[in-house]
Amino acid sequence: MTTALRGRLRAALAAGDRVRGTFVKLPAPDVVELCALAGFDFAVVDLEHSALTEADAIGLVRHAERCGLPALVRIPAVDGPLVCRLLENGAAGFQLSMLSDPAQAWALVQATRFAPDGDRSVSLANRAAGFGLPGSGGLAGFLAAERAAPPLLVGQIETPWWRDGGTSWDEVIADLDVVFVGGTDLAVSLGAEPGGAALRAAVAEIEEAAARHGIAFGGWAPSPPAAAGAGLGAARYLVTGSDLQILAAGLGAAAGEGGNG
Numbered sequence: 001m002t003t004a005l006r007g008r009l010r011a012a013l014a015a016g017d018r019v020r021g022t023f024v025k026l027p028a029p030d031v032v033e034l035c036a037l038a039g040f041d042f043a044v045v046d047l048e049h050s051a052l053t054e055a056d057a058i059g060l061v062r063h064a065e066r067c068g069l070p071a072l073v074r075i076p077a078v079d080g081p082l083v084c085r086l087l088e089n090g091a092a093g094f095q096l097s098m099l100s101d102p103a104q105a106w107a108l109v110q111a112t113r114f115a116p117d118g119d120r121s122v123s124l125a126n127r128a129a130g131f132g133l134p135g136s137g138g139l140a141g142f143l144a145a146e147r148a149a150p151p152l153l154v155g156q157i158e159t160p161w162w163r164d165g166g167t168s169w170d171e172v173i174a175d176l177d178v179v180f181v182g183g184t185d186l187a188v189s190l191g192a193e194p195g196g197a198a199l200r201a202a203v204a205e206i207e208e209a210a211a212r213h214g215i216a217f218g219g220w221a222p223s224p225p226a227a228a229g230a231g232l233g234a235a236r237y238l239v240t241g242s243d244l245q246i247l248a249a250g251l252g253a254a255a256g257e258g259g260n261g
Helices: 002-014 029-038 054-066 080-088 102-112 127-132 138-148 169-173 183-190 197-212 243-258
Strands: 019-024 042-046 071-075 093-096 152-157 178-181 216-221 237-242
Touching: 002 019, 002 138, 002 152, 019 029, 019 071, 019 243, 029 042, 029 054, 042 054, 054 071, 054 080, 071 080, 071 152, 080 102, 080 127, 093 102, 102 152, 102 169, 127 138, 169 197, 178 197, 178 237, 183 197, 183 216, 197 216, 237 243
Parallel strands: 019 042, 019 237, 042 071, 071 093, 093 152, 152 178, 178 216, 216 237
Antiparallel strands: none
């Protein structure tokens, strides 16, 4: 089922459609189920800026798959065995933070592809492979399905590394499905105001590079209406808010309306 969910998301991006998701930072299966019911196209389980454990993340991607929701996982660095375990439990792909070097992108590709395209370890004793049970397709079927619909790869651009002239976009983003603007970190790296002219200029440069290479452009905004103001009006992969942000806003509104002080 995971390969079908990946295929659906990749096809929507290829068609030029906008897909919408949110960050998941709470270890509650109800959250990803609500994301599916609310109409999000995907969720991003956050292993960078949250208190989620590996076990939490595995539980969330498993439940998301059962709900028909593609769940990517945001990781701060490539950890091959961790990537393998998440894939074996239904992760639709990975969002790698602070991407600025071709070696990082290549490590992500290698960790998510089986030989000869990568160095991901093979096992059939997991749910992604049907636990190797009769009728699951066996090794050949599993490898064929993974090669036909590989994990989605999203690279977060959060520093203006391309401006030093040392590394080309071709080397860094060639194997990605999405080039994603990490606007908050990028603003801090630039010493720029969030939403200001300097940040918007950098976002435009990233968008242009993605277009030149035929890769989907994406980013984060606090809400869908705020996307255009952040330079993400043309983003096809849009992450808005997070479960914590949405919960905080709802609780704040409820307290303001009905709180007794």
